[in-house]
Amino acid sequence: MNRDDRVKTRKLMIPGPVGLTDEVISALAAPVIAHYGNDWMPVFDETLGHLRRVFHTTNDVFMIPGSGSAATDAALGSLLSSGEKVLIASNGTFGLRMVAIAENYGQDVIHLPFPLDRPVDPNALRECLEADPGIRLIGLVHHETSTGMLNPLREVAALAREYDVPMLVDAIASIGGVAVPVDEWGLDVVVAVGNKCLGAPPGLGLVTVSERAWALMSSQPRRNHGWYLNLETWREYRERWANFHPYPTTLPTPTILGLRASLKQILDGGLEAYYARHTRAARNVREGMQALGFGLFLDEAYVCPMVTAFTLPHGVSQDGLVHFLLHEHDIAIAQGIGDLRETIIRVGHMGLATSDAYVDALLSGVQDYLSKA
Numbered sequence: 001m002n003r004d005d006r007v008k009t010r011k012l013m014i015p016g017p018v019g020l021t022d023e024v025i026s027a028l029a030a031p032v033i034a035h036y037g038n039d040w041m042p043v044f045d046e047t048l049g050h051l052r053r054v055f056h057t058t059n060d061v062f063m064i065p066g067s068g069s070a071a072t073d074a075a076l077g078s079l080l081s082s083g084e085k086v087l088i089a090s091n092g093t094f095g096l097r098m099v100a101i102a103e104n105y106g107q108d109v110i111h112l113p114f115p116l117d118r119p120v121d122p123n124a125l126r127e128c129l130e131a132d133p134g135i136r137l138i139g140l141v142h143h144e145t146s147t148g149m150l151n152p153l154r155e156v157a158a159l160a161r162e163y164d165v166p167m168l169v170d171a172i173a174s175i176g177g178v179a180v181p182v183d184e185w186g187l188d189v190v191v192a193v194g195n196k197c198l199g200a201p202p203g204l205g206l207v208t209v210s211e212r213a214w215a216l217m218s219s220q221p222r223r224n225h226g227w228y229l230n231l232e233t234w235r236e237y238r239e240r241w242a243n244f245h246p247y248p249t250t251l252p253t254p255t256i257l258g259l260r261a262s263l264k265q266i267l268d269g270g271l272e273a274y275y276a277r278h279t280r281a282a283r284n285v286r287e288g289m290q291a292l293g294f295g296l297f298l299d300e301a302y303v304c305p306m307v308t309a310f311t312l313p314h315g316v317s318q319d320g321l322v323h324f325l326l327h328e329h330d331i332a333i334a335q336g337i338g339d340l341r342e343t344i345i346r347v348g349h350m351g352l353a354t355s356d357a358y359v360d361a362l363l364s365g366v367q368d369y370l371s372k373a
């Protein structure tokens with residue numbers, strides 16, 4: 001097989017992006033259509049409707065071309081002016097990224113770091129909120145993909161309501177894998193992407209915005225942070241060019257067609273069943289890997305259904321294993337990031353990677369490596 005063909009058969013079991021179902025691939029394999037007018041608007045509206053069901057929300061939803069980080073960048077830059085205070089709790093790479101984005105906007109960041117293997121503690125956030133009434137926004141990563149940690153979003157959201165401080169959630173790697181009931185939990189701005197648990201191609205940042213978040217934005221002088229990654233620009237064009245081109249720029253129509261196809265499949269099968277697939281695959285991978293001598297990086301109480309981080313049996317090289325799986329079994333898994341680069345491997349259980357075929361292939365590939373290494 002040549003390189004291109006091999007890449008086509010590769011099983012992605014990384015923490016995103018994910019492989020695509022045949023239905024999504026067919027949706028992508030079509031001529032480009034224009035991103036406005038009567039042919040396009042029903043597709044656009046239907047996709048937004050599907051997204052509202054997945055986010056469990058009646059809030060505004062935007063699809064902004066870009067990656068997940070673009071969506072977080074748009075959210076932070078739109079919500080606060082430079083100099084305003086944001087409280088961000090972190091326990092991994094993506095929490096730190098949220099801090100970096102806020103700092104690059106010149107925001108006054110109160111950073112509350114936790115150890116990589118501990119969930120964010122709502123009591124510590126409470127102390128900060130109690131001590132500093134100047135905090136205008138709380139930021140949290142729901143699923144910290146660098147370790148597979150699921151942070152206690154519901155509890156933090158309850159605090160945000162108690163202290164009447166809007167909340168920004170990076171749900172990039174949790175939407176589709178576990179329920180994120182945006183309205184029920186009162187999550188003001190939630191960012192996500194299509195290319196993790198939602199099984200769609202990369203290229204779209206997804207953002208939900210509550211009334212309280214719009215109120216925060218309009219309560220201050222216009223922020224000085226540009227035009228494109230500015231939620232108010234997206235809202236303005238939604239009104240101004242409604243029913244024909246309700247966004248300021250060209251949209252990647254093939255990517256949206258792919259997302260629509262994937263969301264339709266998920267919703268047709270039922271969200272609960274889709275979450276259950278993730279839970280089941282994660283459990284099977286964990287049990288299988290533990291039987292082969294791998295350890296869980298996190299305490300069992302904190303593991304999540306979307307990504308699992310494993311420590312390696314004595315003498316097993318993570319570089320060797322990752323390379324072997326890729327080249328001998330056509331399976332991509334991930335190494336650790338940052339300080340955990342050498343210590344852990346990470347296996348994604350997102351979208352297609354939840355299938356038994358993927359899980360079985362992974363476990364037999366790892367077994368093959370151990371028998372040869």
Ligand SMILES: *Cc1c(COP(=O)(O)O)cnc(C)c1O
Nearest residue numbers: 067068069070094143145172173
């Ligand atoms: C993948 C990921 C990101 C970054 O997304 P990009 O699309 O690469 O910008 C941010 N946060 C979390 C939790 C992620 O898993």
